[in-house]
Amino acid sequence: MVRDRRRERYRSAGYWTGVPFGDLLHEWATRHAGRTALVDGERRWTYRQLDDDAVDRVCAGLRRLGLRRGDRVVVQLPNRAEFVEVWFALQRLGAVPVHAMPGHRYAEIAHLAARRGRPATWSPTATSGSTTGRSPPGSGPSGVPSTSHHHVVVVGDPGDSGFTA
Structure with a gap:
């Protein structure tokens, strides 16, 4: 009952x-194409560029x-532009970000990876503030256990990760 009232109040207030978040970004890019959407240090993206x-x-x-x-995806990124890019991309795909x-x-x-089915994990590189420490034997580059249906994507130098965006 309380949930229904709260839900209705949120809907009436707008x-x-x-509208899914991935679609919202398309909408914002259409309405505000040239306006600044994201700033990370010296880097800037307009809504259109971000989208x-x-x-x-x-x-x-x-x-x-x-x-x-x-699919559930563990995302372990600090407060930086790549977090926003990955998060909206997961929303657009319909995947579920599991925040670490x-x-x-x-x-x-x-x-987190074991409980979530771990199709992928995003983490920073050591040069961009990684806090994962040394990787234990049998693990991927971020220290997450490696399995045949698991990808570890590292922000920074792609090395041999095989992921290109």
Whole structure:
């Protein structure tokens, strides 16, 4: 009962519109194409650039990895532009971001990955503030256990990750 009233109040106030976040970004890019949407240090994106150049590109890369609607993806990124790009790309794809704090280490990430089916994990590189420490034997580049249906995508130098957005 309380949930129904709260839900209705949010809908009448316009907070819940029924439009998925991935579609909202398209809408904002149409309405505010040339306006600044995202700033990260010296880097800037307009709504159009964020929508077309960044999010669509990352979403296409996720599809090439085999990620699909409903897949859960552990995202361990600090507050930076790549977090926004990945998050909106996951929304557009229909995948579910499972947020991990940048300070989480092997035990926490392994737990999240094991509980969520772990199709992919995003993490920063050591040069961009990684806090995962050394990777234990049998793990991927971020210290997450490697499995045949698991990808670890590292922000920064792509190395041999195979992911290109």
